Amino acid sequence: MSAPEESRDDSGPWDPAAFRARVQDALDGFLDEQAGRLTPLGPDADRLLAEARVCVAGGKRLRAAFCYWAFRAVDPHPSASDEQALVRACASLELLHASALVHDDLMDASDTRRGRAATHRGFAELHRSEGWPGDPEQYGAATAILLGDLLLSWADELLRRCGLPLERVVAALDVFDACRSEVIAGQFLDVSVQARGSADVDAAMTVLRYKSAKYSVERPLHIGAALAGAGTDQVAQLGAFGLPLGEAFQLRDDLLGVFGDPAATGKPAGDDLVEGKRTVLVALALDAAPPAEAAELDAGLGTALDAAGVDRLRSVIDASGAHAQVEEAITALAERAAAALDRAEVDDRARGVLRDLAAATTHRVV
16 A cells, blocks of 8 residues: 655654654564565474564664665655655665674674673573573574574565665665675674784774774665665765764764663673774774773773773773763764765755754764
8 A cells, every 4th residue: 555645754844753663664564574485484483583573673773764864865755655665675774784783793792682682692592491402502693693694685675675666776786785795894804803802993993984884874875865866976975974974873882882871772881891892992092091001901801891890991991082082083073974964965854854863873872
């Protein structure tokens, strides 16, 4: 059934909550379609689908929003049918994001995600509670790999089948292909950095850019613009806004991983320290801290820190000036992004919403 005309959101203030609900509806509808394929496989497939539903539930939907408003920046008044198809295309980015999180949690050996057991932990516990033979942790890991792969496959399928004109979808898929390659290669760079136990600021920034910044903001903007039929200049202008904003977004996330409130992040206090993440924040602190404190920070990363241990490493990072440096970098990158958006040849209403999204992306509370 076609979306009603009033859902086109052509005037007045944008309602982010209503948009998130529409993306969720698109995801739920798509997973309902997949249930028809998987149900004949029995209860194991039902469990996998149920976990997929949990993984795509909730969230800020920033990637979907950047994709949507890049489209509207180029094509301010889509038809009702194109608007409905656009929301499905935006939802495909949330499947990509869910895939990355499931795999990321496994690689980082994270216990929780958004306040609940990470996929690999939950299925390991299922194995134990059922008394099955074999290794529960291996079962949980296998499930997380397969679910992440399935979500990644579904992301491609939903974008291909979104309903927008084929030539525009093909152009968007070209960007989507690049995005997936970048985020997977960026993830491997991150894994390699952690394995070596060292990363300078440049290496940490490369990981940040390819693992997160590009796929979180720049590529969703590019995909939305491509779906709207944007020319090369408009795509480049939106990219000039998106890349520095994506870098600021991930730097803020790095701060939250060390200084964030668990009630807001859904992760334990100082989770990045416990996981031993060699972020830009950590690289700056290791460079600037006195040798004894740098050695203490380096030795503490990736260990089973208690609350006092987390507080101690936080104090080392603060005293080194790295916390303040990252805050300054976020401000500078956000200003660069805002200047690029001001110069872009895009619809003024979309420009205003993109400006608000940029503020929401960089001003999350540490």
